Amino acid sequence: MGRVIGRWFITAVPVVLVVSMLTFILASFVPGDPARAILGASAPPEQVEALRQQLGLDQPLPQRYWDWLVAALQGDLGRSIQTRGSVATELAGRVDVTISLIGFGLIIITLVGVTLGLVSAIKGGWLGRVVDVASLAGLAVPGFWLGLVLVAAFAVAIPIFPATGFVRLSDSPGGWAASMALPVITLALTGTAGLAKQTRSSVMDELGKDYVRMLRARGVSQRRIILLHVCRNAGAPIVTVIGLLFIGLVGGAVLLETVFVLPGLGSLTVAATRAHDIPVILGVTLILSIVVVTVNLAVEISYALLNPKVRA
């Protein structure tokens, strides 16, 4: 297990560094002057120059990246150009919304998708075709559009859920659940069938393998063969797919937070994009790349738990 974590670390650190470096380099090509952008066109040049120095904009690029990185490691991600507030504080206040949106979405997708895939692999027939069609639909229907359709149906036409807006869990658990329901359902709907299809093909691959036939020859019951042997063997590729799915859901969440007006990282990114707010963008990419590599670690660990060859 130590080796698994070690190997992950060797990949994870470069990934986080490369992503932040890439963003930083791109950000340095920003047309115009951030200091000017902050102070407005009418500010006197001396004032702009002073701010440039204060922001470190007169330093060479590698120096600026290094300073940013050192500060970031100490939890200081700079100040937002829009609000002049601390980026770290802003992110900290929003990360839970995004994580719970993606987290609950992923839980539903995993539970429903894996079950559906398993059952359709074993029963075959019409259920298999349903999964095929649904996974195509899941691929083709954009989450943000589906979200709007659900709002039109279950918030406007039949007002079961609130259309938009967010209630903090600490304020009202019921209100929180109601405000999260539609976004989570939308997210889940876009991914479930795809996972079901992947599960089905993994399970069917396993069912065709020699050891399954031999277990049958050895008088092991069909139930045991499927629920124990096939599930465990098909588990490793499925876990990998779930990991990739997570990365896809991050993208989906950005749009859904905008649709449902949730105060998460996604809507923050969109706002920062519109406002040209580079420090916020840098902070978001850093946080998200850390989240992604952490999920990858979870994937690697479960992979190793499932597959003794990796563990050894």
Added chain:
Amino acid sequence: MIRRLFHKPVAVVSLAWIAILIILSVLAPVIAPYGPQDQDLAHALEGPSRAHLLGSGVLGLDVLSRLLYGGRVTLVSTAISVSVYALLGVPAGLLAGYRGGLADKIILRLSEVAYAIPGTIMVLVVLAIRPGDETAAMIAVGALAAPALARVVRSATIALREELYIRAARLAGLRDWLILRRNVLPSVMGTVIVHVAIFATTAIILETGLGFLGVGTRQVTWGEMVAEASHNLGNQPWLLVPSGFVIISLVLAFGLIGDGLRDATAEGYSIRQTSRARGRGNKPARSAKPDRALPNKAAANIPPDPPPTGPETGALLALNGLTITFETNGKPVTVVENVSFTVAPGQMVGIVGESGSGKSVTVAALLGLLRGTGQVSAGTMTFAGQPFDLSQTKALAALRARRIALISQDPMSSLDPCFTIRYQLAEVIKANTPLRGTAVGERVLELLRAVRLPEPELTARSYPHQLSGGMAQRVAIALALAGEPDLILADEPTTALDVTVQAEIMDVLRSLGKAIILVTHDWGLLVDLCEKGIVMYSGQVVEEGSVERIVAQPRHPYTVGLLRSNPYFATAGQPLPAIPGVVLPPGRWPVGCHFAERCSLVRPVCSEARVALTVVRDRPGLTRCLFQDQVAAQAADQAAAMGAALGAALEIGVQGTGQAAGSQP
């Protein structure tokens, strides 16, 4: 493969739809009833009407016209990122796969990093830096996804690299890029197009997402129209419909093309996959009547085969008239035809034949474990006095492990890689015996000792991948013994092992004192282990009798040829004569003698009607040949040399080592 795509109606419709959308967008300025920003304040936010065929949005903007104009942005953006994706990914993948080395390492690393980056976020980064520059954003989308494509192309190229025709081309002194373009690129093209189509779906969804967020271009887009709809959900939900329809239909078209192409690439494979999973129960098809499965022309006037040799009564197993069909392209093809034999308690019976003779399938049918579309269309078996219909697999399940056990060809793949040997043995013991608790653990070690594993404790704790091939096969034998069966079916149990290990495994099998049916193509093993031999050719038993008689006095030309071509009986310094011709595939078997095409004694009469098994004239045994006397004369030529070799072979057999180094062809 592309051509095959045109046979799929779904794919054709999808391609046509994409073409229509492209044409409509190109012609937007000509055919759109209004300009993209033309206002009609009197008819704002209305449903479809004569003036506005698809309704109107805020300020009375015409939905249809805006859709036509908006398509331009989506289609151009998609084309940009797809081009970047393919133009970066394909060459990089070809390079990495063909050259290997540093290029390969760099591309693999890049793809690992790219996998971990959420594309949407990176695109927003680009747009934060270059506001409204959708082209830059879509280039970034393509570039970010390209390493994944490179990885796919790389694997496909590596798979091709070693192929003969490429090597030949390289030898002829062609430049590398020419080889890549001529030989590799066409072969990986199918995979590339599948991935391009799938990527296009992602690109479209992303592009419309940008439009929806209002961070892309300033022109009208489909995504922007969804956003407009979102602001008017309460008073005009209809607005969601037209924009949603074009987006979904376009994405769906690309998705269906990708799916169709993937199926076209892997047509044969996927059919096998599904049928395999469905055929799990191996239920007999109600319609498959026994005689339909036989070659039709031969169905009339089949002379009955004589009863197989061996004890009629008191046999442990008596197989009668086993016929097996497999489905190929929807038609049943006979692979095993009317096979009968008996096995006495404790008897060792060997079935020999080349691959494709139907020997492995025959044994699998005894336990109802045919693979894929295989079905028993006729055949009964009496086992320990109990009658079985071999087409009823449910009843056969009761025999598995407890009465008849199976040992397969590849020991490693017969074990579940995820569980320890102890776990897998205990599982089989619990499934087939009343043993529970600590008794199970003791029995596990006892079984591992019985197959002479030197360190049973250590082996029990191991996972399959930690075992050698020989150890794994011993474990497989232990698993076969766990149900305390009366008969063991050993399907080429040593093919995957090296020669010394083979001999040890054979010793283990010999020491069990159980009845064994050994399936092999190896005469050495047959002579070492078995009393009775059955020679199969093209789905039929062609000769049967004691191993000693078959080897010394073969009465079928195929047996003669097999013996002559086997290194086990070779005379030093003489080349091995191979049987001329090839085994005919099932479905192309002739009406008459299946061996006629390769037989040196063939006469016209051989091909006229089905040849029946006949009793060997002077010895106990059966042969499926019309001219056994001539065969005897021909075999006599070899008899002296053969006799000597047989004598030596039997001696080795008695010593119990079977170290016939040459016995493995």
